[in-house]
Amino acid sequence: MSLISTLQWSSTITNPAAKQRVAQQIAQKVKDGDVLGVGSGSTVYMALFAIAERIKAEGLNILAIPTSLEITMFCAKLGIPLTTLFEHTPHWLFDGADEVDPNNWLIKGRGGAMFKEKLLIRSSPLNYIIVDDSKLVLKLGTNFPVPVEVYPQALLHVEEELKKVGAIDIKLRPAKGKDGPIVTENNNLILDCYFDDINDSLEQDIKAITGVIESGLFIGYDLQILTAENN
Numbered sequence: 001m002s003l004i005s006t007l008q009w010s011s012t013i014t015n016p017a018a019k020q021r022v023a024q025q026i027a028q029k030v031k032d033g034d035v036l037g038v039g040s041g042s043t044v045y046m047a048l049f050a051i052a053e054r055i056k057a058e059g060l061n062i063l064a065i066p067t068s069l070e071i072t073m074f075c076a077k078l079g080i081p082l083t084t085l086f087e088h089t090p091h092w093l094f095d096g097a098d099e100v101d102p103n104n105w106l107i108k109g110r111g112g113a114m115f116k117e118k119l120l121i122r123s124s125p126l127n128y129i130i131v132d133d134s135k136l137v138l139k140l141g142t143n144f145p146v147p148v149e150v151y152p153q154a155l156l157h158v159e160e161e162l163k164k165v166g167a168i169d170i171k172l173r174p175a176k177g178k179d180g181p182i183v184t185e186n187n188n189l190i191l192d193c194y195f196d197d198i199n200d201s202l203e204q205d206i207k208a209i210t211g212v213i214e215s216g217l218f219i220g221y222d223l224q225i226l227t228a229e230n231n
């Protein structure tokens with residue numbers, strides 16, 4: 001048995017039944033020949049299983065462009081062929097989210113992969129966000145802070161500048177199960193930032209700070225929100 005075949009999703013999956021329903025819906029959208037952008041998180045992971053079933057049953061030829069190492073490895077485990085942004089542009093993409101507000105603005109990045117997630121969403125002409133109802137909020141920031149990926153040497157500068165654009169509390173995200181900060185796949189750090197008010201210029205204000213790689217705010221993107229309940 002190869003090491004890839006032994007891979008399992010290690011964290012608890014919240015609302016698994018609702019995620020499973022939306023995962024099945026996204027799998028039904030896949031067509032032969034599609035190049036898919038594949039986001040991160042447990043809902044995406046469930047959708048990959050449903051897509052792998054269709055590949056097996058119907059012999060679909062698809063290619064996946066993943067947004068994280070974790071999802072890359074799950075694609076490999078499930079036999080879903082991979083490609084990169086060097087070789088292909090996605091026809092469409094699916095990804096999860098941590099919060100979705102009534103304007104379809106998002107907070108993403110609990111998994112720390114928001115730079116690649118945003119790059120893929122920007123590269124794809126059609127983007128489905130797959131969430132269970134617990135992700136729908138009236139106001140962004142209700143349950144999650146805004147994650148900001150930061151070049152390590154810029155940490156102190158970025159912290160000061162984030163306060164100037166309204167951050168009322170900032171935490172350096174700790175590593176899971178060991179001392180020290182979490183380090184992203186791009187070798188950067190993550191600041192989890194709390195704001196009283198998330199307005200339509202905040203994503204750009206954060207992005208303009210030297211040393212910020214990307215934030216988990218998605219404001220004003222053209223997104224199709226798919227929940228188990230709205231379909």
Ligand code: 5RP
Nearest residue numbers: 041042043096108109110111
């Ligand atoms: C990772 C993300 C995920 O899409 C988000 O955390 C959703 O996760 P899940 O589907 O496990 O609830 O933005 O950076």
